[in-house]
Amino acid sequence: MGRGSRWEYFRAIFFRYREASGKQKGRILEEFCRVCGYNRKYAIRKLNGAPPGVKPERKRRRSRHKYGSRAISILQEVWEAAGYPWSVRLKAMLPLWLPRIRERFRLPIEVERQLLSISARQMDRRLRDRKRRLKRRLYGRTKPGTLLKHHIPIRTDNWDVSAPGFGEVDLVSHSGNCGEGRFAYSLNFTDIHTAWVETGAILGKDRETVREALEEIREQLPFALRGIDSDNGSEFINDSLWRYCQDRRIQFTRGRPYKKDDNAHIEQKNWTHVRKLLGWDRFDTQKATDAINQLYGKEWRLMMNLFQPSVKLLRKVRVGSRLVRKYDKPQTPLDRLLASGQGDAEKLRDLQRLRETLNPFQLARAIDGKLERISRLASPTRNLSSEESRKTQKNRQATIPPVSRSGRIRHPDANFLPRNLRSTQNLPAQPGCGS
Secondary structure: HHHHHHHHHHHHHHHHHHOOHHHHHHHHHHHHHHHHHOOOHHHHEEEEEEEOOOOOOOOOOOOOOOOOOHHHHHHHHHHHHOOOHHHHHHHHHHHHHHHHHHHHHHHHHHHHOOOOOOOOOOOOHHHHOOOOOOOOOOOOOOOOOOOOOOOOOEEEOOOOOOOOEEEEEEEEEEOOOOOOOEEEEEEEEOOOOOOOEEEEEEEOHHHHHHHHHHHHHHHHHOOOOOOOEEEEEEEOOOHHHHHHHHOOOOOOEEOOOOOHHHHHHHHHHHHHHHHHOOOOOOOOOOOHHHHHHHHHHHHHHHHHHHHOOEEEEEEEEEOOEEEEEOOOEOOOHHHHHHHHHOOOHHHHHHHHHHHHOOHHHHHHHHHHHHHHHHHOEEEOOOOOOOOHHHHHHHHOOOOOOOOOOOOOOOOOOOOOEEEEEEEEHHOOOOOOOOO
């Protein structure tokens, strides 16, 4: 029986079924199921439902939680001040920032309850209109080192450490659209166990400069540096750094050539802690390098290590054709370090007292102010030759997001946004370029 025939039959027996007695209803129902091939429960619902030709009135589901415009606007301001974190990290951040949120916004009890009850998924929905996705292609500046490779072993096992002090290290170039000449680099270090990150800016990447910058990072760490893992660039694979690690009993390993996944932790921090902050402008003066170091060594390290929760991947589970990733509870690097029970006790006490006195909103304003000054110290873009310009346009896969009048993009996605928006105007190009 076709669909039209079933509809005509249903319309013919509907009112007869409604007016029939109990026994007659049973016989009509059995006949209806046999003729139309319906399941008995479905047939009962259909005969007891709306008459033929009348659409049933759907009951709209009411949301269990209602969030007012004030709660959402405060959530947006916290999200922007924190540097556009992922919703899971943003939810873990709210209780940590709550004392300063109360001071800044004078929260009513109802708004505070809404902020603390909103889920990460609901945050994504409420912030969806303010997110824009931006993809970029990065061009590396690493030249492989050839010396001492037989002395520095390749790390072939996965990171499985239960104590702080073992981390990955890498350089991020600030060459703009031209890889010629001398320009600044960011030396980035991330601890595997606690996700603690320290960064320093250097002008050029000669071996002595890199070694001195690593020593400064080691002194800033609130725990002992026990091991580093790098790529195969000549700035790391050299006699100076190898002897430095030998003298201080620091384990020195390297990843496989051309396998960036071997250093996945530091590659991720290169994006979140450097590129999202400074973008792709060219900085090739000592004044600009010092200004970047002033930001790295003060406000930025405090914001990211004391007030920014992060998640760590625990395991991957295969569910059918999907790979489901399981993460641990979001925690700040300082909280992870305190939970480990290791580290410099005096430095940890100072950091705890400092976090109680600091205001993350003031830190965010200070970071933006220093970024404005740093952006003014960027060097002009070098002109590409016509041939190189065509190659750059052909290879470029990204689009430039709209920039606000203040020079800062206010509605990006957390995974793709540079914090300093003026730097997004200079996209990366191939290392070779004209003067």
